[in-house]
Amino acid sequence: MPTSSSSRASSERWHDPGRHGDVVICVLAGGVGAAKLLRGLQQIVDPSSIVAIVNVGDDTVLHGLHVSADLDTVTYTLAGEINPETGWGLREETWQAMTVLRRYGGPAWFNLGDRDLGTHLYRTTRLRDGAPLSTVTAEIAAAWGVGVQIVPVTDDRLETRVTVADEGEIGFQEYFVRRRHDVAVTSVRFDGATSCRPAPGVLDAITGADHLIVAPSNPIVSIDPVLAVPGVREAVEARRHRNVAVSPIVGDAALKGPADRMLRELGHESSAAGIARLYAALAARLVIDTVDAHHADAVHDAGIEPVVTDTMMVDDLRAAAVARNVMAAFA
Amino acid sequence: MPTSSSSRASSERWHDPGRHGDVVICVLAGGVGAAKLLRGLQQIVDPSSIVAIVNVGDDTVLHGLHVSADLDTVTYTLAGEINPETGWGLREETWQAMTVLRRYGGPAWFNLGDRDLGTHLYRTTRLRDGAPLSTVTAEIAAAWGVGVQIVPVTDDRLETRVTVADEGEIGFQEYFVRRRHDVAVTSVRFDGATSCRPAPGVLDAITGADHLIVAPSNPIVSIDPVLAVPGVREAVEARRHRNVAVSPIVGDAALKGPADRMLRELGHESSAAGIARLYAALAARLVIDTVDAHHADAVHDAGIEPVVTDTMMVDDLRAAAVARNVMAAFA
Numbered sequence: 063m064p065t066s067s068s069s070r071a072s073s074e075r076w077h078d079p080g081r082h083g084d085v086v087i088c089v090l091a092g093g094v095g096a097a098k099l100l101r102g103l104q105q106i107v108d109p110s111s112i113v114a115i116v117n118v119g120d121d122t123v124l125h126g127l128h129v130s131a132d133l134d135t136v137t138y139t140l141a142g143e144i145n146p147e148t149g150w151g152l153r154e155e156t157w158q159a160m161t162v163l164r165r166y167g168g169p170a171w172f173n174l175g176d177r178d179l180g181t182h183l184y185r186t187t188r189l190r191d192g193a194p195l196s197t198v199t200a201e202i203a204a205a206w207g208v209g210v211q212i213v214p215v216t217d218d219r220l221e222t223r224v225t226v227a228d229e230g231e232i233g234f235q236e237y238f239v240r241r242r243h244d245v246a247v248t249s250v251r252f253d254g255a256t257s258c259r260p261a262p263g264v265l266d267a268i269t270g271a272d273h274l275i276v277a278p279s280n281p282i283v284s285i286d287p288v289l290a291v292p293g294v295r296e297a298v299e300a301r302r303h304r305n306v307a308v309s310p311i312v313g314d315a316a317l318k319g320p321a322d323r324m325l326r327e328l329g330h331e332s333s334a335a336g337i338a339r340l341y342a343a344l345a346a347r348l349v350i351d352t353v354d355a356h357h358a359d360a361v362h363d364a365g366i367e368p369v370v371t372d373t374m375m376v377d378d379l380r381a382a383a384v385a386r387n388v389m390a391a392f393a
Numbered sequence: 394m395p396t397s398s399s400s401r402a403s404s405e406r407w408h409d410p411g412r413h414g415d416v417v418i419c420v421l422a423g424g425v426g427a428a429k430l431l432r433g434l435q436q437i438v439d440p441s442s443i444v445a446i447v448n449v450g451d452d453t454v455l456h457g458l459h460v461s462a463d464l465d466t467v468t469y470t471l472a473g474e475i476n477p478e479t480g481w482g483l484r485e486e487t488w489q490a491m492t493v494l495r496r497y498g499g500p501a502w503f504n505l506g507d508r509d510l511g512t513h514l515y516r517t518t519r520l521r522d523g524a525p526l527s528t529v530t531a532e533i534a535a536a537w538g539v540g541v542q543i544v545p546v547t548d549d550r551l552e553t554r555v556t557v558a559d560e561g562e563i564g565f566q567e568y569f570v571r572r573r574h575d576v577a578v579t580s581v582r583f584d585g586a587t588s589c590r591p592a593p594g595v596l597d598a599i600t601g602a603d604h605l606i607v608a609p610s611n612p613i614v615s616i617d618p619v620l621a622v623p624g625v626r627e628a629v630e631a632r633r634h635r636n637v638a639v640s641p642i643v644g645d646a647a648l649k650g651p652a653d654r655m656l657r658e659l660g661h662e663s664s665a666a667g668i669a670r671l672y673a674a675l676a677a678r679l680v681i682d683t684v685d686a687h688h689a690d691a692v693h694d695a696g697i698e699p700v701v702t703d704t705m706m707v708d709d710l711r712a713a714a715v716a717r718n719v720m721a722a723f724a
Contacts, residue, residue: 125517126518126521158507159511159514161511162483162508162510165536165537168515176487176490177490177493179510182456187457190456201498205497
């Protein structure tokens with residue numbers, strides 16, 4: 063935990079242009095929950111002092127286009143351009159391409175909005191030209207005027223594969239979107255995890271950050287693939303005493319997505335205490351929601367200090383308040 | 394030329410469901426000019442008795458998507474869905490994806506409409522799944538209710554490459570769209586032409602058709618790549634006496650595109666007579682526009698019989714009239 067003098071130094075550095083080398087806040091991030099917390103942080107500190115290290119296990123190639131679900135959710139949210147109705151994709155979206163694709167009977171289970179397609183066209187072209195995903199991600203973020211540094215955890219292939227009852231192993235988006243995560247999961251693995259390397263700056267950001275936050279994302283399919291990249295888990299654990307995790311489980315349920323069900327199916331407990339057991343090696347403190355105050359002792363017993371506070375981020379204003387609560391957990 | 398009895402037999406067969414094996418009219422086709430003539434033919438005979446053998450030398454991969462410019466122009470035109478303002482793409486088009494792509498500074502010289510993207514997404518997915526282009530093309534045409542059989546000349550890679558002054562060799566769409574064909578051409582070649590094979594049914598359609606029409610398309614970059622597929626030119630020339638070509642040059646100019654300029658730059662004459670010299674081995678008769686009546690003798694001298702008639706297809710009604718004029722040239 064920073065001393066008060068180093069805290070002051072940090073505060074000053076929050077107003078400097080951030081580089082990976084002197085990042086103040088590093089956030090391990092999945093999609094929606096992480097994006098909301100980052101949106102909150104963005105309002106209370108200099109955005110350039112924040113680095114989001116984002117899961118790419120959900121990335122997929124659809125119709126030849128490289129789709130980075132979590133990177134886009136984070137970028138669009140920080141740009142203030144996220145579609146408020148869907149929680150993913152862009153505002154003021156239209157669906158002309160999908161309508162024509164459906165006319166052909168084409169595989170239309172993954173909805174690609176017309177505006178969103180612009181992002182996928184750009185990313186695909188740049189990747190085909192040989193640009194690393196981290197470079198392309200930075201270009202896209204810059205084009206939306208996002209000051210937060212958004213970094214894919216790896217530029218290499220890392221593919222979350224989900225084994226589901228009856229069907230065997232399928233891709234993450236096939237599980238998540240096509241089957242609407244309405245099927246039992248028996249195991250999850252990250253293909254490519256042994257050979258992929260952290261993207262440039264990832265380990266430096268983790269190691270050098272004053273504060274590291276494990277965002278309220280699905281621990282199994284958002285945070286775990288980030289940690290699966292060689293060197294990342296070790297770097298995070300090595301600074302455990304300066305890390306704060308935020309529970310994605312509130313009132314024993316996931317706020318969004320299948321984290322609760324998935325935790326139970328894979329033998330964990332869907333509660334703040336269950337998260338505590340998963341994260342005890344990663345962080346010194348676990349922010350849990352006020353509704354989960356009764357889990358505080360169990361969290362403590364799991365070896366991670368509970369910080370009970372409001373974590374509900376229903377709008378930008380509440381996201382900023384929660385971000386303040388999370389930053390206060392470092393004190 | 395068909396006898397009157399075989400003509401009668403043909404008329405009857407025009408009302409049968411067409412298969413490649415008993416096609417009545419086979420049209421060698423490029424983009425806009427061919428599409429208009431096919432639109433005319435579609436109105437005057439049973440569409441299923443028409444096979445359009447379409448150039449794919451213009452096909453290109455953009456942002457990871459397989460774009461088949463001429464196939465789409467023919468399909469959309471026959472579906473009555475062509476964008477009347479642009480002459481390519483779909484009606485009631487929007488440009489949301491391109492607007493976002495431009496925000497990123499992405500390569501946006503090739504305009505992809507949102508609706509049109511639905512076609513490219515479908516085609517790309519099917520090709521990646523291993524379906525041949527001819528199958529995918531038939532699926533797309535069927536989805537639009539197009540009765541004409543639209544067949545790419547080959548399922549294999551055939552790539553029109555254009556050498557332009559100053560820059561060297563570039564892809565066709567880079568020449569045509571990116572440089573707006575506003576640059577001198579010194580040579581054209583068809584990469585893949587030695588190894589590609591005609592798509593299933595192509596040679597049968599050419600050989601078996603009662604009538605073969607060389608559509609009013611660019612002879613150098615639309616018709617030549619069709620003929621460059623091994624076996625096609627031979628099959629066309631072998632039935633020369635039953636073939637009619639339609640001049641794409643009217644009043645010594647191309648109605649659309651760079652055919653006139655390209656002809657001159659490559660040492661040909663941009664006139665009906667110049668077309669006659671190029672097509673004398675392919676067809677017995679050349680339909681030329683009434684404004685080119687003064688070229689009739691030169692056409693004859695080139696070894697192909699001129700048929701002077703109206704060839705201007707400004708709308709569907711006129712396209713049907715021109716189609717009748719072209720069919721009359723077989724008599």
